[in-house]
Amino acid sequence: MRLAVLAGLDAPPLTVVQPISDHPTTSPVSISMPELPEVETMVRGVRAAFEGHRLADVSLCDCHCRPILMQPDFPRLRELCIGQKVSSVTRRAKRILIQLESGAAFVIEPRMTGLMLLSDPPDESHLRFEWKLTQGRKRHSVWFWDRRGLGTLRLLDPDQLAAHLGPEKLGPDALEMTADEWVARLRRTDRPVKVALLDQKLVAGIGNLYASEILHRSGIHPEVPASRLTGKRIAKIHAATLEILHEATRYEGSTLGDGTYRNALNKDGSYQNKHRVYARHGQPCVTCGNGEIQRIVQAQRSTFFCARCQKR
DNA sequence: CCCCAGTCCTGCGGGC
DNA sequence: TGCCCGCAGGACTGGG
Numbered sequence: 001m002r003l004a005v006l007a008g009l010d011a012p013p014l015t016v017v018q019p020i021s022d023h024p025t026t027s028p029v030s031i032s033m034p035e036l037p038e039v040e041t042m043v044r045g046v047r048a049a050f051e052g053h054r055l056a057d058v059s060l061c062d063c064h065c066r067p068i069l070m071q072p073d074f075p076r077l078r079e080l081c082i083g084q085k086v087s088s089v090t091r092r093a094k095r096i097l098i099q100l101e102s103g104a105a106f107v108i109e110p111r112m113t114g115l116m117l118l119s120d121p122p123d124e125s126h127l128r129f130e131w132k133l134t135q136g137r138k139r140h141s142v143w144f145w146d147r148r149g150l151g152t153l154r155l156l157d158p159d160q161l162a163a164h165l166g167p168e169k170l171g172p173d174a175l176e177m178t179a180d181e182w183v184a185r186l187r188r189t190d191r192p193v194k195v196a197l198l199d200q201k202l203v204a205g206i207g208n209l210y211a212s213e214i215l216h217r218s219g220i221h222p223e224v225p226a227s228r229l230t231g232k233r234i235a236k237i238h239a240a241t242l243e244i245l246h247e248a249t250r251y252e253g254s255t256l257g258d259g260t261y262r263n264a265l266n267k268d269g270s271y272q273n274k275h276r277v278y279a280r281h282g283q284p285c286v287t288c289g290n291g292e293i294q295r296i297v298q299a300q301r302s303t304f305f306c307a308r309c310q311k312r
Numbered sequence: 313c314c315c316c317a318g319t320c321c322t323g324c325g326g327g328c
Numbered sequence: 329t330g331c332c333c334g335c336a337g338g339a340c341t342g343g344g
Contacts, residue, residue: 111321112321112322113321113322126322146321147321147322147323148320148321148322148323149320149321149322150320150321150322189314189315190314190315191314191315195315299315299316299317300316300317300318
């Protein structure tokens with residue numbers, strides 16, 4: 001309830017809507033970049049708190065950080081959403097979409113450290129935005145928390161949505177890309193395949209952590225130019241992408257020791273226990289038992305791989 | 313068009 | 329012990 005007090009709420013306990021997590025919140029805040037599985041977990045976590053509920057109010061939290069990037073400005077945003085009923089909460093790549101009956105939708109990019117929470121933020125000073133919802137006499141809130149403040153929040157009309165999420169900005173979702181699209185899209189760039197997998201216009205939803213894991217499961221060296229991949233190897237990337245992203249979603253994403261991702265009830269994901277290469281440099285490869293996991297830098301980002309399992 | 317380096321941001325950890 | 333600096337990376341921008 002300290003959260004409700006902080007936010008100046010006169011709302012009843014959050015437990016009216018969702019049980020508050022029984023996890024202690026005192027553990028050091030970890031942050032991992034929300035990629036597709038983490039964003040999907042957030043969406044599932046807050047869906048019931050939004051869908052069918054009406055927006056009574058929204059507010060910018062009084063944190064001492066710069067405000068999150070917002071479109072339109074806050075007064076206009078309020079005019080557009082107050083009184084609206086939420087029709088759906090979905091995911092598009094690494095973005096969260098909160099669709100309103102008017103046709104407008106909130107688009108939230110958690111980026112590095114953003115979280116959607118029903119309760120218990122890792123710390124209260126980085127709360128950024130609050131949705132106050134009603135359904136009948138029930139009232140509750142959902143928060144956007146973001147320690148680094150790189151996350152963004154927009155309320156867009158249908159035309160703006162189409163432009164913001166259209167094919168020029170965002171490629172096909174990694175879980176929906178067809179075999180033919182995988183081939184066509186990877187073949188048309190000479191960049192190293194690891195770098196290509198991070199290009200959201202090529203395929204949307206894969207980030208730095210899962211790119212390394214996908215290539216390891218595919219048995220492909222991260223420095224291979226994407227254009228030189230055979231059809232067979234691209235099929236392996238396709239299959240590994242589906243397996244890893246679905247599996248990571250089942251485990252509610254990855255929470256790293258120095259990282260920060262939590263799900264909507266502020267619990268850790270557990271897929272980090274399944275990582276085969278990410279941040280395991282210097283350790284033996286658990287797949288082949290012989291190789292040592294290497295760390296290299298590509299496009300200013302760390303890549304992890306096993307030189308024995310992953311061929312050029 | 314394609315690609316890369318720089319930018320934003322905060323907390324942590326290594327080095328001195 | 330404490331300070332400083334580098335690092336972490338998603339998405340965007342500007343320049344080659």
